[in-house]
Amino acid sequence: MKYLVPITLIAFGCIGLLIVSSDLTSFTEPGSQGAGSETTFSGSGPVDGLVLMKFGAPWCPPCRMIDEELKELAHSNFPARIEKINVDQRPDLAARYQVNSIPRLILMHHGRVIGDEVGFMSAEQLTAWVGENTTDEMLAAEPAPPPGPKANPFVE
Template sequence: MATQELTEQNFAETIGNDGITFIDFWAAWCGPCRAFAPIFEKASNEHSDIVFGKVDTEAEQQLAAEFRITSIPTLMVFRDGIMVYAQPGALGSEQLNQLIQGARDLDMDDVLRQIADRDKN
């Protein structure tokens, strides 16, 4: 599945679905973003069960501000609507594949328990 362009209009619906969603915050003028783009696109074609979306930070400045994007590219991973990863910097293919496997392997019951415990304090 090819990457999807995400905007303020479709972002919440996209990340709110069950399953795994990878989001690449990028801009056309950003060299590391352009270097990461084919790696991200290749992964999107290899992992059709995962949603891969791209947010153009120039066109979607409000969305970038909402997620406090200060450096691009920034990669975010959501699982069942919960952000489980957010970090700036371009990844290599092997690193991205490790992150994909890590997202698949997450014990979401444990993640939800940790969130509940954190919110109690």
């Protein structure tokens, strides 16, 4: 009987932690603005156009370094929409795309994977990599970005 109160408190603490952590995983649809200036990827439905998905985590130094390179690309006319996916918050997407190492970059065109790389790449390397994995027809067929809030997570 003397252990009932501490066990009950621990059980309620664990349940509360589960409830709080499940509420922190709400995300927005691709192209809409999430918390701050980061666009998040829902993973539901088809992926239209050319999309660069960057899987990473805030605690990963190479992931933060590649974010700086992606910011640089966002201020140029980079042909792909950039989606940042935090693997700690979206393990379902990490599992779907078989992400075992980060940073992982997956380039998709209309939902089909056309490029896949792991590790840091500079802005120049990223541009060259996208160019190697796309055709002129893919780049020319890209629709103009919709008016309103910028879909690129790295444009302030």
